[in-house]
Structures are given as structure tokens and as C-alpha cells.
Amino acid sequence: MGSYPQRWRTLALLGIAQFMLILDVTVVAISLPLMGADLGLDRQTVTWVVSAYTLTFGGLMLLGGRIADLIGPRTTVLAGLAVFTIASLVTGAAQDGVMVLTGRVGQGLGAAMLSPAALSVVVRLFEGDERNKALGIWSALGGGGAAVGVLVGGLLAAGPGWPWVFYVNVPIGVIVFAGLIRLLPSLPPVQTGQRRSVDVFGALLVTAATGSVIYAMIGAGEVGWVAPRTLLTFAAGLLLYLLFGWRQRVATAPLxxxxxLSRRPVVAGTFVIAIGTALMVAVFFLGSFYLQNHSGLGPLVTGLLFLPVAIATMIGAQLGGRIIGTSGGRGLAIVGLVVAAAGLVIPAFWPSTVGVVVGISVGSAGIGTLFVVASATALGQVQPHEAGIASGIVSTFHEFGASVGAAVVSSIAAASLATQADSGYVTAFTVTAIAAIIGAVVAGSLIPGRKPTAAEAIPDRTGA
Structure with a gap:
């Protein structure tokens, strides 16, 4: 089968869908206070409005990738988009906390199906340099979606109200669904040599493990990182991960x-996506709280001040997609993380509205390049039958990184969040800058320093 003639139009629609999924990680950030007051939600429920989505999204990502491999990415993409769109309608219409959380879990379920299946389509439709360009566009939309989410959240919260943070997904989802029905090719299910079934028990184990770790990190901000509850929950997560590993070794149709995970490019790519997303969410979390709680700005102004952050993220991803073919992933990752550190250190030394906006904008340009590096490194040499599950691994660590970033900086900046002092923000920005430098060192040691040879290249991305 030759190159699919509608591949770029298909990429555009899939990119819009992915944009919605990533946007929904951060779009609620500015609207949470209004939502909580309107529905009478307590602090824990408000926190779970964010966590329920990222936990379900990340925890079920491997299952979504496996389903895409078994039944084909077209069916999985369309089903995931339908679930996400309907769940968005439910969340927007919520009248209490239970309905909000139910809708957010539904959004996460749809996203877990859609995201790895869509990325699998991209991997299978494009080859060579075109693939790097396609991943650059994909990464720009995905990375920019998180930044634009804060902007959109501010505009909608200050305008028609917080329900439209979710309602806006409905018309977009319907239009994209109609377009994909016409354009999305029927790529065949991959042949893995395994039984055509899904390891549901394995999916539950890895979801529970991820949930335990995220729960521990979120709770650590209140009870402390070495509190018995935190340590026990971390231990439970580790035990569940070990059980998941055992399950995958003995299951007749493993997830x-x-x-x-023994391949260096896959490990390197998952590390880069995790550190990149952790830094990105840390930027949005600290920036949003500083501008609203410390500087006293409203949601609309705060959202508008995130516009340069969104633009910088997308520019970084686009530039990364253009030069990774010649520079290689290692050099690009190091440069991106150093730029991120340089930006994040600005508000650490200049804690002010201008300093925060300038610093997180510069930092976001570097962070944007990391999404290209992660996708190209982890997926650049996988075989077609591994595309769905490999993309699921990458996307899982994307959500896991988001949870880590939010949990860590919220704990570090806790004093400032409660008292409006600068010290907590300064410390948090300093720690994120140091983390970026450490990440540059680790990425430089993990990412292979050469391009794949012709013998290692994948001859056919379409699966034909």
C-alpha cells in the first residue's frame, strides 16, 4: 500500500481531537474556584475534578493502546471520541460533585481510547522525514493544548461560565467525528501472534498502581512526603506495579x-515525556496561582497572560519537529531542558507579574521541544504491530508526569498558597529549574546519540 493521499487532512482532524484531550488537563485550572462555589464542592472534590480525568486518562492508556492494536485504530478512535464528547456534555450539565466526577471519569475513559489509537494512526501513515514533521505538528497541538487550556479556561469562566469549559468540546467533537468518518482509513488490526483478547485484570492492576502513586503525591502536600499514609500508599503502588509485571509475564494475552521497556529509545522517550509534562504542568500551576492569588488578577486577565506561553510552547514544538531530523533527539532534548531551566529561574530571582510571565514563556519554548523528542525517540523504531501499545506507554507517562508536576510544586509552594508570601513560589520555581537541569543530564545519557540506520528503519507504517 502506498502513501495514503489524505494523510495530512487526517492528521489535522486527529490533531484537533488530541488538542481537546490535552486542553482538558488544564482548562479547568482557572474555572475551579467558580465551579466549586457554584456547586458547593469541598476542597477534596475540587481537587478530584482535575485528578479524576488525569488518573483515568493515564491509568487506562495501555488498555486503549492494546484495544487499538486488536480491533484497529479507526474503530478505537471513533469510539473514544464519541465517549469523550458525550462525557463532556454530562460534565457541563452537572449539578453536583458526583455528576462532575462521573463526567470527568468518562472524559478520561474516552481520552484513554482515543489518544494512543490516534498516535498509532500517525505512526502508521507517515514515513521518514514526513513522520518527523507529522510528529512535530502533533506535538505542537498537544503541547500547545495544555497552554491554551489555561487561556480558554479564563475566557470561558469569565464569559458564559464554567460549564462552557466542557460544553465547548461538544460541537468540536461532533465536527471532528463527522470528518474522521469520511477520512480515517481502515488500517487493519496488527498481528501479534497472541490471542485476540484484552487483559482486563492487567489493566485494572496498572490503573490501581498509577492511582495509588498519584493519590500519594496529591496527599503529600497536606500530610507530608514521609508521613505513614504517603509511604504506605507509595508502597501499595509499587506492589501493584510488581503484580502488573508478573501478570504480563503469565497472561495468555498480556496487555x-x-x-x-528494555529498549533504550523507549525508556528515553518515556523519561523525556514525563519530565516535559511535569515541568509544563508545574508552569501552569504556579503561574495561574501566582497571577490570581498573589497578583490579584481575574481569570480573564490571567488567561490572556498565558497567550505568550501557549505560543512559545507551540513554536518550540514546531522548531523541534523541523530540526530533529538533522540535530538528533539527544542534542535537542538537552537544549530544550536548558532553555526551560533558564526560563524557570527568572521568576525565582524576579518574583513579579512580569517576571513570572516572561519566565514561564521562555521556559515553555524549551518544554515544547521535549514533546517532539519524546515521540520521535520512543516511537521512531517500533514495528507497526507495536505502535498502539508503544504510543500508549508514551501517553501514560504524559499523564503521570502531569500528576507528578502538580503534586510536587503544590507541596513546595504550599506556604505561599496559604499566606500569599513570595517564598514558596520562589522555592518552587527554583526546584523546577534544578529539575530541568538534572533532566538534561539524564536525557543526554539515555537518548541514543545517532540516527537509526537504514536497516533499523521501518519499511511500512501503514501495516499493509
Whole structure:
């Protein structure tokens, strides 16, 4: 099968869908106070409005990738988009906390199906340099979606109200669904040599493990990182991950091939996506709280001040997609993380509205390049039958990184969040800058320093 003639139009629609999924990680950030007051939500429920989505999204990502491999990415993409769109309608219409959380879990379920299946389509439709360009566009939309989410959240919260943070997904989802029905090719299910079934028990184990770790990190901001509850929950998560590994070795139709995690490019790519997303969410969290709680700005102004952050993120991803073919992933990751550190250190030394906006904008340009590096490194040499599960791994660590970033900086900046002092923000920005430098060192040691040879290249991304 030759190159699919509608591949770029298909990429555009899939990119819009992915944009919605990533946007919904951060779009609620500015609207949470209004939502909580309107529905009478307590602090824990408000926190779970964010966590329920990222936990379900990340925890079920491997299952979504496996389903895409078994039944084909077209069916999985369309089903995931339908679930996400309907759940968005439910969340916007919520009248209490239970309905909000139910809708957010539904959004996460749809996203977990859609995201890895869509990325699998991109991997299979494009080859060579075109693939790097396609991943650059994909990364720009995905990375920019998180930044634009804060902007959109501010505009909608200050305008028609917080329900429209979710309602806006409905018409977009319907239009994209109609377009994909016409354009999305029927790529065949991959042949793995395994039984055509899904390891539901394995999916539950990895979801519970991820949930335990995220729960521990979120709770650590209140009870402390070495509190018995935190340590026990971390231990439970580790035990569940070990059980998941055992399950994958003995299951007749395992959820994933653990040998993927022994490959250096896959490990490197998952690390880069995790550190990149952690830094990105830390930027949005600290920036949003500083501008609203410390500087006293409203949601509309705060959202508008995130416009340069969104633009910088997308520019970084686009530039990364253009030069990674010649520079290689290692050099680009190091430069991106150093730029991120340089930006994040600005508000640490200049804690002010201008300093925060300038610093997080510069930092976001560097962070944007990391999404290209992560996708190209982790997926650049996988075989077609591994595309769905490999993309699921990358996307899982994307959500896991988001949870880590939010949990860590919220704990570090806790004093400032409660008292409006600068010290907590300064410390948090300093720690994120140091983390970026450490990440540059680790990425430089993990990412292979050469391009794949012709013998390692994948001859056919379409699966034909």
C-alpha cells in the first residue's frame, strides 16, 4: 500500500481531537474556584475534578493502546471520541460533585481510547522525514493544548461560565467525528501472534498502581512526603506495579510486551515525556496561582497572560519537529531542558507579574521541544504491530508526569498558597529549574546519540 493521499487532512482532524484531550488537563485550572462555589464542592472534590480525568486518562492508556492494536485504530478512535464528547456534555450539565466526577471519569475513559489509537494512526501513515514533521505538528497541538487550556479556561469562566469549559468540546467533537468518518482509513488490526483478547485484570492492576502513586503525591502536600499514609500508599503502588509485571509475564494475552521497556529509545522517550509534562504542568500551576492569588488578577486577565506561553510552547514544538531530523533527539532534548531551566529561574530571582510571565514563556519554548523528542525517540523504531501499545506507554507517562508536576510544586509552594508570601513560589520555581537541569543530564545519557540506520528503519507504517 502506498502513501495514503489524505494523510495530512487526517492528521489535522486527529490533531484537533488530541488538542481537546490535552486542553482538558488544564482548562479547568482557572474555572475551579467558580465551579466549586457554584456547586458547593469541598476542597477534596475540587481537587478530584482535575485528578479524576488525569488518573483515568493515564491509568487506562495501555488498555486503549492494546484495544487499538486488536480491533484497529479507526474503530478505537471513533469510539473514544464519541465517549469523550458525550462525557463532556454530562460534565457541563452537572449539578453536583458526583455528576462532575462521573463526567470527568468518562472524559478520561474516552481520552484513554482515543489518544494512543490516534498516535498509532500517525505512526502508521507517515514515513521518514514526513513522520518527523507529522510528529512535530502533533506535538505542537498537544503541547500547545495544555497552554491554551489555561487561556480558554479564563475566557470561558469569565464569559458564559464554567460549564462552557466542557460544553465547548461538544460541537468540536461532533465536527471532528463527522470528518474522521469520511477520512480515517481502515488500517487493519496488527498481528501479534497472541490471542485476540484484552487483559482486563492487567489493566485494572496498572490503573490501581498509577492511582495509588498519584493519590500519594496529591496527599503529600497536606500530610507530608514521609508521613505513614504517603509511604504506605507509595508502597501499595509499587506492589501493584510488581503484580502488573508478573501478570504480563503469565497472561495468555498480556496487555503489553514488557520487552519494550528494555529498549533504550523507549525508556528515553518515556523519561523525556514525563519530565516535559511535569515541568509544563508545574508552569501552569504556579503561574495561574501566582497571577490570581498573589497578583490579584481575574481569570480573564490571567488567561490572556498565558497567550505568550501557549505560543512559545507551540513554536518550540514546531522548531523541534523541523530540526530533529538533522540535530538528533539527544542534542535537542538537552537544549530544550536548558532553555526551560533558564526560563524557570527568572521568576525565582524576579518574583513579579512580569517576571513570572516572561519566565514561564521562555521556559515553555524549551518544554515544547521535549514533546517532539519524546515521540520521535520512543516511537521512531517500533514495528507497526507495536505502535498502539508503544504510543500508549508514551501517553501514560504524559499523564503521570502531569500528576507528578502538580503534586510536587503544590507541596513546595504550599506556604505561599496559604499566606500569599513570595517564598514558596520562589522555592518552587527554583526546584523546577534544578529539575530541568538534572533532566538534561539524564536525557543526554539515555537518548541514543545517532540516527537509526537504514536497516533499523521501518519499511511500512501503514501495516499493509
Amino acid at each position: 503489553m510486551d514488557l520487552r519494550l
